[in-house]
Amino acid sequence: MVDFPGYSLPGAAASFLFVLLTMKQSEHFRVIGPAHGILARVGEDALLTCQLFPKRSAEHMEVRWYRSEPGTHVLLAHQDGAEVSEVQTEEYRGRVEWVEDDLAEGSVALKMHNIRPSDDGQYWCRFQEGHYCGETSLLLQVAGLGSAPHIHMAGSMEGEIQLVCTAEGWFPEPRVHWEDSRGERLLTLYEHHIPDEDGLFHVEATLVVRIASADTVSCSIHNPVLAEEKGAVLSIPEKLQTELASLKVIGPSQPLLVRVGEDIQLTCCLSPEANAQSMEVRWVRARRYPAVYVYMDGDHVSAEQMAEYRGRTVLVTDAISEGRLTLQIHDARTSDDGQYRCLFEKDGVYQENTLDVKIVGLGSSPRITAEGPVDGEMRLLCSSAGWFPQPRVQWRDPEGKPVPSFSQALAQGSDGLFQVEAFLQVTNSSAGNVTCSVSNPLLGEERMATFFLSDSRMTFSWKILFLLGLPVVVVVGLIQMKSFSKVNETLDPNTAHPELTPLEGRKRGTHGQSCNQTSHRDLTAYSVLQARRENRDLESGNTGPSLSNKQGNGNLIRLTMEGFTSGRCYWEVDTEGTDEWTLGIFEEPADSGGLQFRVLEKKGCDYRALTCCLQAISLAERLLIEKCPQKIVIFLDCEDGDISFYNMTAGTHIFSFTQPSFSGSLCPFKLESVELSPSAQY
Template identity: 35%
Template sequence: MLGDLGWPEAFLVKHETAQVVAKKLLEDILPSSEDMENCCKNSLLSQLTCLFVLEQLLTCVSTREFTVSGPSDPIVVAPGGEAVLPCFLSPARSVENVEELRWFRNRFSEAVFVYRNQQEQKEEQRAEYAGRTCLVKDQFHEGKAAVHIRNVQESDSGIYVCFFKQGVFYDEAILELKVAAMGSVPEVHIQGPEDGGVCVVCRASGWYPKPQVQWRDSRGETLPASSETHTEDAEGVFSMESSLVVRDSSLGNVTCSAFNPILDQEKAMSMVIPERHARLQLRQEREKLLCELEESQEDILKSTSTLQEELDRRKAAYMAAWRKAQLYADWRKEHFQAWSVTLDPDSAHPLLAISQDRVHVTLMDTTMCLDGLFCVLGMEGISSGRCYWEVKIKNGDSSKWILGACREDVDRKGLYFESPDKGFWTVGRSSSGYWAYINTGRASLSFRQTPQSVGVFVDYSEGDISFYNMSDLSHIFSFHEASFSGTLHPYLRIKSGTVWMILSSIAQGCDGEKWEERRSSKGRSGKRRKNGKKSFLFPLKQSLNSPGEGLTPGSKGVHSPPGEASPFLPHPVTLDSHSADTVSKLSV
């Protein structure tokens, strides 16, 4: 109850001791509890008399005939060691016939050791001290007694009370036991060069609890350790090792200290770093690094030579049978002529927007949920030789599109499916992945890297069309032994989404012909323009609206991809009456 009021621990111990002693005296002197009850219930006067008697008894047991004292400093013992807790009578006299000796901690009744009537009383001993304590009697005649605790544990640390009682007289002393160990003085030595400096190592052992390790320079400023490890033995005692890399030789010396937080004590050792030694170590380190660098360069040269030999071997094998090889698009270019191709606006669906330079194409209105046949052909046709062109794709991984080549006479009216037997050799992307469109349906495609540009290689004489991912130059798919009859044209189709398809600008045409010559020989009219169509010129919409916003079907004017100047300028568009009506219905 007094503990709840915040009384000091020493006072509480003394108060509890007085209560216990008074209780025993009352049992010996006063009548029985029944007689006391009969005596005290007669009148108020008799109750006051009982209280007065109790007060006198407490005063009596407080009168001291002797005093008990103990060591003023804490008793320090390492884990697993042995502790001796001594007490002394003053004035000095033999304690052989003392009625009771008791060592306890928090509660009087929970004893560490009890010696009463010249015998040890084990029934009152706390369980954790059983078998670990004994009484030291060799100085009883001098008024000294001590309890010996073996195999000291961390839980033994704290306050102990030594209690002596003889008749109605008693006294007690308070002792403190600390479970701690000041280990060895740190040993410091130079280990050698490391990480552009000199590595200094500090070791110490026999510490408890785990010590706090610190490095300091000659000015007392803390230096950061490069590593620190602690190990604990079976007794719970710690050993430590800490290292420091000194890169500044002007420090002069460094100090390693180990601090015990329980005892508030430290041990330290300093090490002088000779400037000459530091320079020598740094020079050795530089020489070692240079040697390792030379060895690395030799290894790199050997590896490069080996890789070059393997590359030459593969290229030689490829050159021997390049038509069947499916790797290295840059090697394949050596056998094909880069071909400059532009888009034919007359072949474009009305909902497609073509740039003025005729190399960009996208959907005019990307907000419509359509999956239509919005396609356009290349202006220039292929009827012989080996040619290739590239198509850059923006936003292709979130849209549906198809690209490749087709015969000039394919039927693109109504609904159709691209396949070789219908004159289409294509690859593309749908909502379920990437595909090559073959006669039996679709063949799934996989990529190491999402294609941002696709190369189309046409070998007309061999009947071969191959597709390459120009982002990592890997092979995508090939159509072999295709049956070409007539002229082939590049084919681009946008099914849905915000994709932009851009034909790369390449100056030279197929088989070395300049594309301007091929274009002039073909003429601007082209075969695919039908009678009954008219060309219209629509102005470019210059606003900050989103792509396609504010445009009418067939206007061919859209915004450019993000970060680019708009390539779309007015150019003629052909609409017949049927197409215009269809576009009006789609826009609604």
């Protein structure tokens, strides 16, 4: 082995490897493109270029132009002097071409014809040689200078004039501004940019001016990319002298009720009568464009029609010389529901009228199916489909009295029609029947079905789920309860509060029963003699103690004689016409401790939920109740440790007290003048 002074073998190997890497790196390249974005107008051609650096031949490389990924959205691929057409994206076929540039110097170009708004964005130029590739991005900015604006003026109303500036064919979204005759900017009331099928924007800008100060106004539309604009000027005094300024458009004063599948008849006419043959007449929804239907120069302008109305509209022009036109919309759909505007326009002045269309659908007859019985309970399902708008569902017992659903679900199909499902829980089935009715709130029509139960004794106990506000299967409120029985205890005249008086004609039950052992028909209803209490309070000047004021319980009125330690029950309490009240449930602990109160309190318009004893408040939560309850239901579930309050006026949950368990006997009570509803018989 030969040694070289000052060099070692490992050092020589490292130097040799560095030389190889340097030589390999020198064979690599970079791709460069234009320093600035490429600007192209809609309908014109654009040239995209890129270049290898340092310059070298690209004749044997693959060159590819693409948008997002090299393997997708490919504009053009070129390899070994030929185009690779099988990888080209469909929307670019016939619109792009390879421009023979100086491949020997690594320079390539791509020409794109008939530029569209969808072509706006970033592009990539990619060179690949073997396993090595380089690429660069280019920004193509597309701009379209649309039509000159046109100013439409509505006939004067209450001293004001509404002006609408419209234009089409702009890209990207333009800027709109109004100016008066002195060149001062005016505040735009509304501005809308609506893309058409080609991606170009239709512009609508609305201005309201007072007639007293009305003179000349101008509307300008500016393209931010091209820095160019177009404008229009309108002389208001001159337009006020035209024919239409003195006319009105009238139509139906009441909403049009149209069943799904039938035809809609939208009739508008000029008042006083005037020939509308030379006028532009359009029916629109929220905006002028796109329209439901446009009549202009004696013909239908299909280019401005909304896609969902194409092939469904016919214009009846028999009385056009009298200024009367009717638009027929065939095969009414739920999406046709809402407001329409009818506009007559001539010489830049228009008058309009609004028509209200209510689409209604009377669904199928309800179908009732049963599940069970399981553990003595039967579950009934009432289902019906084809309704619009949202239907109302109601269960009724054998006596025709309303029964709340166990749960209710609403679903809206792709056709906009609603399907409803309502459940009812029935226990201890006996002879009788239940009825489910589904009604349309606009038609005042309903469909009904009846289900006949078996022959043993029947009582209803309900598991209540309030499913509120279901626009498209959206559950706003959910309150879940167990099985409850409505309780009305027998009063003992010797122990009950003197203001609680038994109602006559009811059977008396035994004392000390748990909630779930109490039969509806074996209980006596009772009421509070509200007038007696109010008279006594007026004479004494006493307004009744409030738990929140930590006062004594001398005026506390028990609503049952015996407390409850098990079961599930509820009480209905009428609060109509009472400005202040406190009601709830108090607990008498088994260890002889002080009373514990869980109550709902009302003082004027303020509501609170309180947990307290006679000496201190452990919880005080303010509640927002928008609709003053006329009747409140108190639910007690001893097993689940739940005390809940419900506003039966609005059908909503108010508040719940929950805890693992109760330690003593529970008894409902009230302070102030309230009336306990009589027992409902089922």
